[in-house]
Amino acid sequence: MLVVDDLHASIGGTEILHGLSLEIGDGEIHAVMGPNGSGKSTLAHVLAGRDPYQVTAGRVLYDGADLLAMTPEERAAAGVFLGFQHPVEIPGVPTMYFLRTALNALRRARHHEELGPVEFLALVDAKRRLVDMDRSLLDRAVNDGFSGGERKRNEILQMLVLEPRLAVLDETDSGLDIDALRVVAAGVRSLRAPHRSAVVITHHRRLLDHLVPDQVHVLAGGRIVRSGGADLAAELEAHGYAGVHEPGAEPHPVSTATAR
Amino acid sequence: MTATSRSVPARTPPSGTAGAVAVDAPDRPWEPRWLNVARRRAAAWVEAHGFPTVKHEDWRYTKIDAALAVPLAAPPQGAVGDVDTLALADLPTPPLGGVRVVVVNGRVAAGLSSTGGALAPGMRVEPLADALHKSQGSLEQAWGWHADGYAHALRALNDAATLDGVLIELAAGALVEDPIEIVYASVPAPGAGWSHPRVVVVAGAGARATLVETYLSGPSGSSVTNAVTQVHLGQGAELEHCVLQGAGMDSFCFSSLEARLARGSRLSSRLLATGGRVGRHEVDVVLADEGAELSLDGLFLTGAGQHHDNPVLVDHAAPSCTSRQLYKGVVSGDGHGVFNGHIVVRPGADGTDAAQVNKNLLLSDRAEVDTRPRLEINADEVACSHGAAVGQLDPDALFYLRSRGVSEGEARAVLVSGFAREVLDRFGRGSIRGRAEELAMAAGLLALGEDGHGDDAVTAGLARARPGGR
Numbered sequence: 001m002l003v004v005d006d007l008h009a010s011i012g013g014t015e016i017l018h019g020l021s022l023e024i025g026d027g028e029i030h031a032v033m034g035p036n037g038s039g040k041s042t043l044a045h046v047l048a049g050r051d052p053y054q055v056t057a058g059r060v061l062y063d064g065a066d067l068l069a070m071t072p073e074e075r076a077a078a079g080v081f082l083g084f085q086h087p088v089e090i091p092g093v094p095t096m097y098f099l100r101t102a103l104n105a106l107r108r109a110r111h112h113e114e115l116g117p118v119e120f121l122a123l124v125d126a127k128r129r130l131v132d133m134d135r136s137l138l139d140r141a142v143n144d145g146f147s148g149g150e151r152k153r154n155e156i157l158q159m160l161v162l163e164p165r166l167a168v169l170d171e172t173d174s175g176l177d178i179d180a181l182r183v184v185a186a187g188v189r190s191l192r193a194p195h196r197s198a199v200v201i202t203h204h205r206r207l208l209d210h211l212v213p214d215q216v217h218v219l220a221g222g223r224i225v226r227s228g229g230a231d232l233a234a235e236l237e238a239h240g241y242a243g244v245h246e247p248g249a250e251p252h253p254v255s256t257a258t259a260r
Numbered sequence: 261m262t263a264t265s266r267s268v269p270a271r272t273p274p275s276g277t278a279g280a281v282a283v284d285a286p287d288r289p290w291e292p293r294w295l296n297v298a299r300r301r302a303a304a305w306v307e308a309h310g311f312p313t314v315k316h317e318d319w320r321y322t323k324i325d326a327a328l329a330v331p332l333a334a335p336p337q338g339a340v341g342d343v344d345t346l347a348l349a350d351l352p353t354p355p356l357g358g359v360r361v362v363v364v365n366g367r368v369a370a371g372l373s374s375t376g377g378a379l380a381p382g383m384r385v386e387p388l389a390d391a392l393h394k395s396q397g398s399l400e401q402a403w404g405w406h407a408d409g410y411a412h413a414l415r416a417l418n419d420a421a422t423l424d425g426v427l428i429e430l431a432a433g434a435l436v437e438d439p440i441e442i443v444y445a446s447v448p449a450p451g452a453g454w455s456h457p458r459v460v461v462v463a464g465a466g467a468r469a470t471l472v473e474t475y476l477s478g479p480s481g482s483s484v485t486n487a488v489t490q491v492h493l494g495q496g497a498e499l500e501h502c503v504l505q506g507a508g509m510d511s512f513c514f515s516s517l518e519a520r521l522a523r524g525s526r527l528s529s530r531l532l533a534t535g536g537r538v539g540r541h542e543v544d545v546v547l548a549d550e551g552a553e554l555s556l557d558g559l560f561l562t563g564a565g566q567h568h569d570n571p572v573l574v575d576h577a578a579p580s581c582t583s584r585q586l587y588k589g590v591v592s593g594d595g596h597g598v599f600n601g602h603i604v605v606r607p608g609a610d611g612t613d614a615a616q617v618n619k620n621l622l623l624s625d626r627a628e629v630d631t632r633p634r635l636e637i638n639a640d641e642v643a644c645s646h647g648a649a650v651g652q653l654d655p656d657a658l659f660y661l662r663s664r665g666v667s668e669g670e671a672r673a674v675l676v677s678g679f680a681r682e683v684l685d686r687f688g689r690g691s692i693r694g695r696a697e698e699l700a701m702a703a704g705l706l707a708l709g710e711d712g713h714g715d716d717a718v719t720a721g722l723a724r725a726r727p728g729g730r
Contacts, residue, residue, distance in 0.1 A: 101670070
């Protein structure tokens, strides 16, 4: 589904990603872990098409298409979703309206009928129960006055409503208590399907215990320095990142992607 | 402090304005003597002071030269027959359900007006021209508000030259449920000059009503409206007031709200300004006795070729009064918005609670906003705050929406609507809100976000149709 090939990206003239390569097959969940400043969020933003990040070399293929040539909204229409580490407040725009505008924009782009208010309400009501989100939050402006946990639930709710083919979750688990973490994990699991994939960027192993990723990658110094199975997360927790990026360490070869 | 003994207005009168102005104030034998005297006095004031220029503090950003090319007043007598071009279908729909008075080119058009069923007990609504034939104590008082002098010539000109308008009197305790609606329409007519409609609202103790004023004009022809609405609220009276300014893009729309609030009375006034080549809505409120409350909200959507000026003077003349102001501007193209808010707390007005906020959104690099919040405090133990902000659309919020699949154009429109919503919400939830939203849409509110590249506003439909949003 996704092939990241020798990606170099910078912001403000500083290169953050130095030749990152990654392949994700259909139906897979990949975790990307790594210390602060390793380029995890840069990877997420580059995949979503955030403006100030500049790709200086490399390519990203999404279902064989050049993802980097697409606008953010085109990427969303193609099924890419970014769960924000710091979800943005939008005063004056009710969450419900935001969600419906987004969903209908995607449906228009895919030549589907727009959903009317009644159908939409029913859809959202079912999804918000999954993330245990209070109905009243949906009438409030997007993330305006939301707690950290409420914002993250809102991200997951958006993901469930928009049903992306590739979800990129940027530290969605940071700052969450155990209950909220379970909700996030349940949300991601509920989308699991042979045609959907996810990249879960995280600092901690806890979310991965709930998700059981197909692969875990260690990102350090702007490249993937090691890849392994779910047990790599446990190993990292026990020994830290120190052991995986000693000088001269070669990145482990990325395991073969599932054929599309 | 009573209305007539009000001290010299805080606005400074104009000086050094160019050119002699001759204002025609012919005697009108059918009007009471006091009115003839007052009209002559007002005309003389205009001749003595001239029209405001940009040297005048409160007119610094608003040029009226082009408006002065239009004759200042229509002949005092004449039929409304020349405005047959206006039909009921041209008026805003649906009617708001109460009394509706339609004022065309400054004169009440009886055929287009209606009482909307039985009048509420204690309410009297009368065309001003009729009321002026009689000697009305309340009108004599209204003309006396500026016996000491005017803030500027346009205000004086209305005193001198108004032909018609509406007198609304609410007896003590009168409760008027349905909104009283006044529609001002300017239509092209031979010899049409400036129109000076005048509305006087006198509410007795404890009376309650809603007044909605809508300004419209035909799509072509330059018209000038110079309207004054005077509101006198008795003890504990409450008025909900809405102004919807949707005048044509070639017109000048000068309007003014003057209010005097007695003890414990409450005025909520909201403005939505979308129309006019030049729109200037002036608010001048005196909180004249203890416990009076004022709430002012304004939203101006100023597009290419437009200029909206919002001078506000809130005069805390008595202790323990409250005032709240929230003005928002959305300026696109080469539009120019102005907020000029002045709060005065008079000596002795202890316990004043006054707040003023002005926020503006600039949608193109040619758009301009001037915001001048001013506080003048001459009392102790007051809580006064003011703040002003001018900004652009939040790029993070824009990206957030786009990352969810919303095109750049639509994302901009969503953010602009969100910005405007806070003020639109103050228009309530019923038919008045509907009217306000319709006007905002017609002004391209949803499409205004599209203006980031200096293009003229396009319709929401076009915004959606734009491929890729770039």
